[in-house]
Amino acid sequence: MSVDGAEGTEHAAADAERRWAAVSIVLILALLGVITFTGIHWASMPPSGIEPVDPTTLHVSGEFVEQNLGAQIRADGSVIVRLIGQQYSFTPQCVVVPADTKVTFRGTSADVVHGFLVTGTNANAMLVPGYVTTFTTQFSHLGDHLMPCHEFCGTGHAAMWAHVRVVSRTDFDRIMSEKSGGHCD
Ligand SMILES: [Cu+2]
DSSP states (O other): OOHHHHHHHHHHHHHHHHHHHHHHHHHHHHHHHHHHHHHHHHHTSOTTOOOBOOTTSTTTSSTTSGGGOEEEEOTTSOEEEEEEEETTEEESSEEEEETTSEEEEEEEESSSOEEEEOTTSSOEEEEOTTBOEEEEEEOOSOEEEEEEOOSOOSTTGGGOEEEEEEEOHHHHHHHHHHSTBOBOO
């Protein structure tokens, strides 16, 4: 191989390295762009989408008046549970839901940010004043599940919890026919 040939090969290798370096830099910049965009996008929204509600009139009018709280059966047989968090309790304090049925939670806060989770399940959400939090889940284990507040909300936070009682669908339908709301007692 001539000296020129060796130089040519080296040159080609250097060019190829530069091209690949450029490709990886473009990839890194693209990924940083995606991270920045999603970060700003999610930071500018409440965690559960935008469904505003006036926290000052919750008890007076609209979806979260007292007689609407707790469980209700929808036309398709699924269940909706409405609840409110306030310093330092949930309303209702205990709610009955059926096992192996789609249960949609709709909740909001009357004062500061609260959160709740249903222990032993994947139900976990924040309650932000001014917004409705909603998610759908399904419970499979019968029994009482503790539902604590998991966002520090003030001096009484540690004592803020409720219960979710999972019963069979048959028991649930009977409880609902006896008393609306599916409250535990
Ligand atoms: Cu709390």
